[in-house]
Amino acid sequence: MFAKISSIGLFGLNAFPVTAEISASQGVPNIDIVGLADQSVQESRMRIKAATDNSGLKLGNVKCVINLSPAGMKKTGSFYDLAIMTALLAAAGYLPKELDGKAFIGEVSLGGELCPVNGVLAMAVEAAQNGISELYLPYENAAEASVVKNIRVYGVRTVKELVGHLTGKALIRPTDPYEITEESYQTVLDFADVKGQEAVKSAIEVAAAGFHNMLMIGPPGTGKSMIAKRIPTVLPRMTFEESIETTKIHSVAGILSPKTPLVTRRPFRDVSHTASSVGLIGGGSVPKPGEISLAHNGVLFLDEFPEFDRRVLETLRQPLENRSISIARAAGTVTYPCNIMLIAAMNPCPCGNYGSQIKKCTCTQQQVARYLGKISQPILDRIDIQTEVATVRYEDLAGTVKSECSAAMAERIAKAREIQSRRFKGTSITSNSCITPDMLHEVCVLDDKAGDYLKLAFEKTGLSARAYDRVLKVARTCADLDGAELIGKPHIARAVSYRSLDRKYWGN
Numbered sequence: 001m002f003a004k005i006s007s008i009g010l011f012g013l014n015a016f017p018v019t020a021e022i023s024a025s026q027g028v029p030n031i032d033i034v035g036l037a038d039q040s041v042q043e044s045r046m047r048i049k050a051a052t053d054n055s056g057l058k059l060g061n062v063k064c065v066i067n068l069s070p071a072g073m074k075k076t077g078s079f080y081d082l083a084i085m086t087a088l089l090a091a092a093g094y095l096p097k098e099l100d101g102k103a104f105i106g107e108v109s110l111g112g113e114l115c116p117v118n119g120v121l122a123m124a125v126e127a128a129q130n131g132i133s134e135l136y137l138p139y140e141n142a143a144e145a146s147v148v149k150n151i152r153v154y155g156v157r158t159v160k161e162l163v164g165h166l167t168g169k170a171l172i173r174p175t176d177p178y179e180i181t182e183e184s185y186q187t188v189l190d191f192a193d194v195k196g197q198e199a200v201k202s203a204i205e206v207a208a209a210g211f212h213n214m215l216m217i218g219p220p221g222t223g224k225s226m227i228a229k230r231i232p233t234v235l236p237r238m239t240f241e242e243s244i245e246t247t248k249i250h251s252v253a254g255i256l257s258p259k260t261p262l263v264t265r266r267p268f269r270d271v272s273h274t275a276s277s278v279g280l281i282g283g284g285s286v287p288k289p290g291e292i293s294l295a296h297n298g299v300l301f302l303d304e305f306p307e308f309d310r311r312v313l314e315t316l317r318q319p320l321e322n323r324s325i326s327i328a329r330a331a332g333t334v335t336y337p338c339n340i341m342l343i344a345a346m347n348p349c350p351c352g353n354y355g356s357q358i359k360k361c362t363c364t365q366q367q368v369a370r371y372l373g374k375i376s377q378p379i380l381d382r383i384d385i386q387t388e389v390a391t392v393r394y395e396d397l398a399g400t401v402k403s404e405c406s407a408a409m410a411e412r413i414a415k416a417r418e419i420q421s422r423r424f425k426g427t428s429i430t431s432n433s434c435i436t437p438d439m440l441h442e443v444c445v446l447d448d449k450a451g452d453y454l455k456l457a458f459e460k461t462g463l464s465a466r467a468y469d470r471v472l473k474v475a476r477t478c479a480d481l482d483g484a485e486l487i488g489k490p491h492i493a494r495a496v497s498y499r500s501l502d503r504k505y506w507g508n
């Protein structure tokens with residue numbers, strides 16, 4: 001007796017088609033699972049035996065081999081349960097031997113219920129691409145899979161329900177395709193709540209327009225954290241493709257809420273300074289995504305920047321550069337994307353008041369130097385925009401003047417983004433922050449005055465060679481916000497000013 005059932009495998013973000021083939025005969029009851037199936041897959045035999053028994057479906061005295069093909073790909077995870085069980089039920093005569101165009105994903109419980117699994121979106125996308133027309137999975141995962149077009153999704157609660165449906169006795173209703181609502185883009189925070197701090201807000205505007213990394217330095221209570229939290233409200237809406245990419249990662253990490261099967265708001269990941277490097281960039285025996293990948297297409301916020309373990313911060317260097325992170329483990333290598341906007345915030349010294357015009361710093365020079373020294377030059381080099389956040393003026397706080405709202409800022413940012421979309425059409429680049437060195441001079445063309453100013457800035461202010469590329473990219477964004485084709489002197493001046501803290505605090 002032979003049967004085969006389609007499923008989808010997953011390792012990291014890589015989904016791949018899998019077929020559960022079963023060859024069964026009468027004999028001493030035994031189930032062998034082959035095809036590089038690890039312990040988590042082997043254990044499915046026990047779960048399935050109990051689940052079918054408790055659903056009143058006797059597998060009988062079968063002796064069988066189940067091959068998860070392609071046999072050369074490692075299989076790990078409990079989500080193969082459903083396909084293996086379906087194959088066994090087909091072999092036992094409860095289900096048809098061929099279930100063409102149908103794929104099965106999910107874990108079964110001993111009692112015969114289906115349990116939700118992680119990573120469903122990546123698997124559903126792969127299923128649709130492989131000509132699967134019906135996907136059967138745990139009920140709780142159905143909304144997530146229903147985001148995928150061209151596939152009919154069946155959310156199944158129990159083993160009995162599945163058998164009833166596949167034998168035509170009691171049909172399950174397919175899940176309605178997911179529709180994105182206007183509400184799913186709305187946020188409650190707004191820049192209108194931030195009084196004063198106009199210079200910081202305009203730096204945020206540049207950062208958001210070019211997707212540049214940014215560092216805010218200032219005394220406690222000046223609104224750094226408050227400002228950072230509002231950055232996603234001015235970023236352009238996520239495209240459907242961006243939503244899918246980010247949702248896949250959240251799904252694999254198991255942080256997707258059943259209420260929001262598709263991530264439509266740009267992520268804002270506020271990471272504690274106690275985070276480990278695994279927590280930040282990902283890891284584990286089957287590598288899970290870290291915060292940097294959970295923030296993909298959004299903001300990674302590192303508050304109290306110098307409080308992070310220095311070695312942990314250093315691990316950010318490579319992923320910030322490559323916008324993806326590859327993690328190699330014995331079980332295989334996994335790559336997670338991390339196209340993020342890094343927003344860091346810090347006090348300039350342990351007491352917080354170094355450089356303040358208002359309060360006196362009580363730290364020694366050594367304490368200040370040690371504190372600032374926790375941020376290495378290579379990390380600083382990856383931050384395009386640095387800005388000071390000064391104490392809010394009383395008039396601003398007490399005044400009734402309404403600050404500009406996020407929507408107004410977002411509108412200007414969206415215009416600058418449209419210019420970038422046209423500029424980078426047909427390339428993998430999505431924003432000015434990702435301009436590659438070979439493109440730099442082609443897209444960052446300066447007018448004469450800007451060129452003279454940049455030369456002067458280099459000679460007079462000792463701007464480092466490393467800062468050069470960054471200044472040009474930020475100036476490009478400033479010009480885009482102005483709708484200017486050539487980069488002018490004010491754009492260069494602004495970009496240079498965003499690098500001045502390097503010298504003020506780190507003495508470069």
Ligand SMILES: Nc1ncnc2c1ncn2[C@@H]1O[C@H](COP(=O)(O)OP(=O)(O)OP(=O)(O)O)[C@@H](O)[C@H]1O
Pocket residue numbers: 193194195196197218219220221222223224225226227346347392
């Ligand atoms: N510009 C501002 N407009 C309105 N409220 C503000 C502003 N700045 C600070 N606040 C108020 O002060 C509180 C503290 O601000 P926030 O936590 O953002 O400061 P911070 O700069 O991050 O401080 P720390 O360095 O201690 O982390 C805010 O929740 C807000 O109520």
Ligand SMILES: [Mg+2]
Pocket residue numbers: 224225226303345
């Ligand atoms: Mg703060």
Ligand SMILES: [Zn+2]
Pocket residue numbers: 349350351352353354361362363
């Ligand atoms: Zn101090």
